[in-house]
Amino acid sequence: MVFAGRPCVSIVVLACQPLRPYNRFVVKQQVVRVDANIQWKILQAKSGEWVGVCDPLKLTVEAETWADLMEDIGHTLDALLKDLLSSNELDRFLRDQGWKLLAAIPSRPEGVRFDVPFIPAMMANANGTARQLHQ
Amino acid sequence: MVRHDSFINKIRTLDYIYKTRQKRTDLWRKKGGTHYLSVPNRDLLSDEYVTSALSQAGCPPKEIQNFLTSAKC
Numbered sequence: 001m002v003f004a005g006r007p008c009v010s011i012v013v014l015a016c017q018p019l020r021p022y023n024r025f026v027v028k029q030q031v032v033r034v035d036a037n038i039q040w041k042i043l044q045a046k047s048g049e050w051v052g053v054c055d056p057l058k059l060t061v062e063a064e065t066w067a068d069l070m071e072d073i074g075h076t077l078d079a080l081l082k083d084l085l086s087s088n089e090l091d092r093f094l095r096d097q098g099w100k101l102l103a104a105i106p107s108r109p110e111g112v113r114f115d116v117p118f119i120p121a122m123m124a125n126a127n128g129t130a131r132q133l134h135q
Numbered sequence: 136m137v138r139h140d141s142f143i144n145k146i147r148t149l150d151y152i153y154k155t156r157q158k159r160t161d162l163w164r165k166k167g168g169t170h171y172l173s174v175p176n177r178d179l180l181s182d183e184y185v186t187s188a189l190s191q192a193g194c195p196p197k198e199i200q201n202f203l204t205s206a207k208c
Contacts, residue, residue, distance in 0.1 A: 057171075072175075080162065083162065
């Protein structure tokens, strides 16, 4: 009788528990677009890697493939703006660059993702071969 | 090509501090300024990348050349 009763009690207890909102800790990502058009000069290193150089921001990014480079540039710009946001320097930086946010920063900035448009322009590669501009 | 560790040691001497990690890169920031460096998470960095990044960090060409010569692998 004892063994037969225990499972039934357990089932009742589980059934009485309220549904848990497992998704309540998931931070929703909110994209904040930036009104900016910065040019990145792209070249291929002698060793084959792709290198992107942004003179206005004094930034250089390197990646193994073209697709990785485009993604890494976007991630770098996002990380840079997030860091400036966390130190309350974003407004000043945007003013200095002449950029504008196309949406307000959300009240919970930990979920923000900055989307900064950029223009890749192919330059001469390390071997000196001239490449055409992509635009 | 330059070893990742050598480059990190160099930018530390230039007062850059680690900020965040992205998918394939790390973000470093100059102490007391708003200049950033994006450093690939790879063992070897191309000469072209190192030259451009150090130049943007304010290193004179001769210092960059000396670093490349000493750090080359």
